[in-house]
Amino acid sequence: MEVLKTYKLYIGGQFPRTESGRSYAVLSQSGQHIANACQGSKKDIRNAVQVARKAQASWAAKTAFNRSQIIYRIAEMLEARKGQFLEELQALGFDLKSATQEVETSIDRCVYYAGWADKYQALLGTVNPVASSHFNFSVPEAMGVVGVVACQQTALLGFISQVLPALIGGNSVVVIANQKLPLCAITFAEVLATSDVPGGVVNILTGSVEEMLPTLSGHMDVNALSLAQLDIAIVEKAQTEAVENLKRVMSYSIDFSQSRAQGLSYISDFQEIKTTWHPIEQIAGGAGGY
Amino acid sequence: MMSQTNWNLEPSMESAAQIQLQAQYELFIDGKWQAPLSNTYYDNVNPADESHLARIAWSNAADVDLAVRAARSAYENVWSKLSGAERGKYLFRIARLMQEKAKELAILETLDGGKPIRESRDIDIPLACNHFFYYAGWADKLQEAFPGQQVAALGVAGQITPWNFPLLMLAWKVAPALACGNTVVLKPAETTSLTALKFAEICQEAGLPAGVVNIVTGYGDSGAALVAHPDVNKIAFTGSTAVGKQIQKACIATNKKLTLELGGKSANIILEDAPIDQAVEGVINSIFFNQGHVCCAGSRLFVQESIAERVLEKLKFRLQSIYVGNPLDKNTDIGAINSKKQLETIERYIQLGLEEGAEIYQPTCELPSAGYYCKPTLFTDVAQSARIVQEEIFGPVLTIQTFRTMEEVVQKANNTPYGLAAGVWTDKGARIFGLSQQLKAGVIWANTYNKFDPASPFGGYKESGFGREGGLHGLRAYLKFPN
Amino acid sequence: MLGHLSTPELSSLLALSPSIDQIGTQERIARIQARSIKGAAKIQGLRMALSMIDLTTLEGKDTPAKVRQLCFKAQHLHDQAADLPTVAAVCVYPTMVGVAKKALGNSGIKVASVSTAFPSGQAPFEVKKLDTLYALDNGADEIDMVVSRGRFLSGDYQFVYDEIAAIKELCSTARLKVIFETGELDSLDQVRKISDLSIAAGADFIKTSTGKIQPAATFPVVLTMLGAIKDHFDKTGQMIGMKPAGGISSSKLALQHLLMVKEVLGEAWLSNEWYRFGASSLANDLLMQYQKQLTGKYQSAAYFSID
Secondary structure, eight states: OOOOOEEOOBBTTBOOOOTTOOEEEEEOTTOOEEEEEEOOOHHHHHHHHHHHHHHHHHHHHSOHHHHHHHHHHHHHHHHHTHHHHHHHHHHHTOOHHHHHHHHHHHHHHHHHHHHHTTTHHHHHOEEOOOSSSEEEEEEEEEOSEEEEEOOSSOSSHHHHHHHHHHHHTTOEEEEEOOSSOOHHHHHHHHHHHTSSSOTTSEEEEOSOHHHHHHHHHHOTTOOEEEEESOOHHHHHHHHHHHGGGTOEEEEEOSOTTSGGGSSHHHHHTTEEEEEEEEEOOOOTTOOOOO | OOBOOOOOOOOOBOOGGGOOOOSEEOEEETTEEEOOTTOOEEEEEETTTTEEEEEEEOOOHHHHHHHHHHHHHHHHHTGGGSOHHHHHHHHHHHHHHHHHTHHHHHHHHHHHHOOOHHHIIIIIHHHHHHHHHHHHTTTTOHHHHSTTOOOEEOSEEEEEOOSSSHHHHHHHHHHHHHHTTOEEEEEOOTTOOHHHHHHHHHHHHTTOOTTSEEEOOOSHHHHHHHHHOTTOOEEEEESOHHHHHHHHHHHTTSOOEEEEEOOOOOEEEEOTTSOHHHHHHHHHHHHHGGGGOOTTOOOEEEEEHHHHHHHHHHHHHHHTTOOBSOTTBTTOSBOOOSOHHHHHHHHHHHHHHHHTTOEEEOOOOOOOSSSOOOOOEEEESOOTTSHHHHSOOOSSEEEEEEESSHHHHHHHHHOSSOOSEEEEEOSOHHHHHHHHHHSOOSEEEESOOSOOOTTSOBOOSGGGEESOBSTGGGGGGGEEOOO | OOOSOOHHHHHHHHHTSOOOOHHHHHHHHHHHHTSOOOHHHHHHHHHHHHHTEEEEOOOTTOOHHHHHHHHHHHHOSOTTSTTOOOOSEEEEOGGGHHHHHHHHTTSSOEEEEEESSTTTOOSOHHHHHHHHHHHHHTTOSEEEEEOOHHHHHTTOHHHHHHHHHHHHHHHTTSEEEEEOOGGGSOOHHHHHHHHHHHHHHTOSEEEOOOSSSSSOSOHHHHHHHHHHHHHHHHHHOOOOEEEOBSSOOSHHHHHHHHHHHHHHTOGGGOBTTTBOEEESSHHHHHHHHHHHHHHSSOOOGGGSOOO
16 A cells, blocks of 8 residues: 655745645646645645745845755755656656756756856946046845745646745745646755755645635735736736735746746846945045946 | 024025026926927916916926937937936036036026025036936946946836925936936926926927937826836836825736836934934934925934933924024024925824924914915824824924933834935944944935935835835846846 | 053043044035135134134244244234234244243233144154243243154054143143144044043143145044044033144135034034144235125235234
8 A cells, every 4th residue: 555645835944744734735737646735725825925034134244155055955855856756747648848848947947047146236236427526336136035936837837936036036936836736846855955055935835726815915014926827817816905005016928948937137137226325525536326 | 701692594596597587397308398288287386476487388198299209209219319428428418518507507596496595506507517427437337337248228218206305306217217328208306306307398498309309298197198108118116105006006917117216204313322412313304394395304203212302302492593484594504395285285294293292392483474384393292103204294393212222223214104314323333334334214414414416226125115216226127137 | 741641541431532524514514614604704714714824924934023924924914904813822832932922022912832742743752841841931921842643543542642731731821722623533433533632631722733734624534523522522511622724715605614503503602712723824815804794805925914
């Protein structure tokens, strides 16, 4: 008799069961019951946002180089666990070729974003030549806590493509995983748990998008939302709830397997621009300004 | 030895006689002045003395529709076909014409909105001109601005500007929109439309193709019609957070790109090692600039305990040489409150502060008998939870709190739904960067306050809005990106 | 001769001197310069400025005759205009004090003498002391001493302090103006520090410059010094006078300086008891502007005497 794994949630670096005590069956494409996943609840979202808020400042405060190393380490560990992801994807009904492509592209995307950690600032930031005697510069800064509803078409790639640009930019994230295909997300959580990403920086919940998203989009302590390939009605509802605290809402419709589904703009989508002024003393007849 | 006292400046009035106001202003649509289909006008008042200035057209949805159609047609047939370089030339030409009419614009701005002529003359109008000059130069460099990304114009931009910096906010919106290849329908604030209407004349004089800039005056309902119009591709709004939220809601389920510049309750922090006299002057600039009608006003002052008494003493002394009065007087520091409604709001908050048990200080100065005026006001003994500390007053009212540690002040400064700006005063460079990193705000003024420049991006975090205006970042708001 | 502050005391005093931000200082000045001084306020300001002048001649080529002419001018600024004030003082070298004293008689105009090896201050203390005593013995009402900038810049604050305190003691009832020669100081922070030091050592007035070095009485320097005077007054209730010297040659500048005094210190300082302009060519420009205000006609220098 086979032991069916129950995939738990990932909140604050721990793997709790949902506080609601519910689970749901994860089925393969052919309808076979292959595992159980937690049916996350509003309170799980609440708990996740709380720890995400707490973890965000220290994550953003790590040096850019350090964040780069940490994300690159994730790529290494994904590579090491490639077999497990392939098995899961195949169990869900993907053929080996498409499963391999999904995992390999995901690993590549990880490497890609790892490399961005200490570079996007130079491209998104500016030194501005103001007319008064002031040094004036603009730098990108993480928005804070980003709520993510992972792409519901892909098991791993969409998830990676949405989470990493927010993460590399110093945000913490609360992710609602692909409802039907949650396994890879939770296996990714296992990767995270043994990585140097501090607990609480990435939080992953499984269950009903419809049930959990309103809590996330209405949450006053979530700064932004990353949505992908959702029904327009769901997106509009989330956008409406997001207005309450002026969340920045990104809704992607791109196919994440495309090469242009990665890039600087996905990082800048979750960055604020902060502009700082400071006087320049005029010395020896020097004119102010840079 | 000879002794002198009571040396007082005499009023030095800028002459409003050189301004030719029309009795009635129509809508500026498709390069022409058109009577509103609404057939409705409203009275525009000079807040300095409550005198009647002009009748202004009050556009309805049909008028707005006409303006959007004109903008669409100009976009499709003319503006989108011009090269960036040609668009830039129009902007340069507009900038130059604005400079040439700077004095007239300054007087108009002061008559219409109540701001001191010194500010309209030295700040608003020059900055507005410079904004056009700045973005004129970007028009043919958009691909270089965003390498590797095929950026494109959005189409028709609907823009709604506030009454606190009428022409400057127009410039912040119209200049980048046109530079990026969009056409514009602008709805200025109902109390301050005159410089926008003058700007329409400048567009005509510059030979700007008809329909590229359209100006529809009116109240909030005119703005709402613009936001609701299905053929508008972009909405840019500066104003209150409450209205910003309504607009954000209205833009859902549309493809309208949106930028919002909303309210604030910005912290201005003075540390004990600050250059104290310049910091005190910075406080004056932070809260009394433009009667405090500034979204990024440093309305919450935090002073380190060890120097708090001294700072307060200096502030009170400094207030004695702040002149409150007729905004056309070149010596006026604080002019008229923009409208009766706003004056009532401010007065309500001052009353609330008293009810909340705060200690008030106002200098002894006489206010003009007619018009809307408010004395500069300091509140001490205020709690973080007091409403006058939490809510945006949008007037010359400062709350003063003390703090001991930097951790404490960072926490209190960020303890607000807003995040537009913050000020930091300290002599220690390392501390400036440490604090500016911690403060959640889009603009940090270190050892200065309320400085603006076309090259410098401006915009907020959290409920202060999203998007940036000014600088390279300001272009993003008016361009379509591949993703 | 030693002042009463010990080195540790002096150090802690100077540690309290606030830092000065140059750009913020310029912005404050720009606000004052943007003010419009017109009509009766302008006339009043011009008269006030005239009454605050220390009419100065400090040339190697000065002669008793030149000094006597200057003293005449001091009392008769422009007799074609009725009811003009006189200047506050005539400022000369110690050797000319006797001449000036006699020429001014009982006009009420003070005689100010530069001293302590003006303008460089590069002399032994004994010489500075004799220099000062000579001026006092010849009847100087006011002593304009120079500080030892070299010592100040090298950080020997005690030396500078003691020197000022010693001269102050010699002065007895004569008022002591301490000249910083701000053109030789490096920053506004130093201007502030030397202001605090000099006030503590007993200066009755602080003065920007000798007039021999440029830049001299710039607005940022003067505003910084006014800040020190204001802080001292708020702390002790004691008023200290201010004398910008060098570079203020037009009425416009003089009026702006007066407005700065009014806004930064208050109207109590708007008298020649507490405020002076060290100048030679300013007087005629003030007179020309004054006549313009009265007659409505722009004036020609040819109608105003040069002494």
